[in-house]
Amino acid sequence: MTAEPVAWRTDGTPHSERFGDIYHTEAGALAQSRHVFLGGCGLPAAWAGQPQWRILETGFGLGLNFLATWAAWRADPARPRLLHFVSIEAWPVAAESLLRAAGAYEELAPLARELAARWHGLLPGFHRLAFDDGRVLLTLCVGEVQPMLRAQRFEAESLYLDGFSPQCNPEMWSPETLKALSRFARQGTLLGTWTYARAVRDALAQNGFQLERRPGLPPKRDCLGARFAPAWTVRRREPLPETVEAPGRCAVIGAGLA
Numbered sequence: 001m002t003a004e005p006v007a008w009r010t011d012g013t014p015h016s017e018r019f020g021d022i023y024h025t026e027a028g029a030l031a032q033s034r035h036v037f038l039g040g041c042g043l044p045a046a047w048a049g050q051p052q053w054r055i056l057e058t059g060f061g062l063g064l065n066f067l068a069t070w071a072a073w074r075a076d077p078a079r080p081r082l083l084h085f086v087s088i089e090a091w092p093v094a095a096e097s098l099l100r101a102a103g104a105y106e107e108l109a110p111l112a113r114e115l116a117a118r119w120h121g122l123l124p125g126f127h128r129l130a131f132d133d134g135r136v137l138l139t140l141c142v143g144e145v146q147p148m149l150r151a152q153r154f155e156a157e158s159l160y161l162d163g164f165s166p167q168c169n170p171e172m173w174s175p176e177t178l179k180a181l182s183r184f185a186r187q188g189t190l191l192g193t194w195t196y197a198r199a200v201r202d203a204l205a206q207n208g209f210q211l212e213r214r215p216g217l218p219p220k221r222d223c224l225g226a227r228f229a230p231a232w233t234v235r236r237r238e239p240l241p242e243t244v245e246a247p248g249r250c251a252v253i254g255a256g257l258a
């Protein structure tokens with residue numbers, strides 16, 4: 001699988017030719033990760049003292065949300081024992097692009113090097129990468145967002161919605177995608193996203209989220225936080241055996257060098 005090319009503008013902003021949009025705002029990727037995603041989900045305060053914390057993200061991109069979350073986890077004495085970050089990405093970039101994006105931030109660069117060292121063989125499917133003696137897990141789901149959401153089932157404490165803009169990247173924000181995403185929420189799950197688009201707000205509200213308008217980072221005026229608090233009782237099916245809840249067993253026939 002060929003790595004997705006990233007077009008770097010002269011000011012250093014990464015741009016996607018496939019979608020005709022930038023990966024992060026001009027205000028800076030780390031500021032966006034901290035304000036929009038960690039901040040929108042009340043992190044790091046929300047995970048204090050918890051045994052584990054599971055985050056589901058749509059759009060791994062350059063990995064900056066993952067790296068910023070991992071850095072926040074490392075810096076927090078009240079961190080959960082286990083941080084599990086599950087992210088969906090149909091077009092993984094090259095390891096060099098991850099390093100270049102994180103290279104601008106001293107606090108992320110060493111983590112990016114660890115990530116880049118493990119960043120290979122990303123064929124379509126699920127990939128589990130473990131860091132910090134297995135206390136930080138990254139499950140990278142390489143594939144289209146909707147099939148990847150359908151293929152797993154678990155409860156996430158935080159949701160990061162990070163597609164390109166809804167105009168350029170409608171599948172990431174469609175009512176079907178947002179409905180599928182809401183199946184990963186439990187009472188009180190918090191969500192953060194940089195968009196304040198009406199259609200996204202409507203779909204989230206219809207699926208049981210209470211919305212909070214938050215100040216955006218320039219040039220965005222607003223961004224969105226939300227809490228899963230449906231007025232109805234949610235009935236969940238049992239988790240799929242192979243989801244993040246329970247380690248599964250498998251037999252490999254003809255594994256060769258694997």
Ligand SMILES: C[S@@+](CC[C@H](N)C(=O)[O-])C[C@H]1O[C@@H](n2cnc3c(N)ncnc32)[C@H](O)[C@@H]1O
Nearest residue numbers: 059060061062063064065089090144145162164
């Ligand atoms: C704005 S970027 C994500 C930035 C990222 N969260 C970070 O911290 O660097 C959006 C990502 O969504 C991915 N994407 C877009 N449409 C998708 C789809 N239908 N299924 C899966 N991934 C998709 C893109 O390839 C891109 O990497």
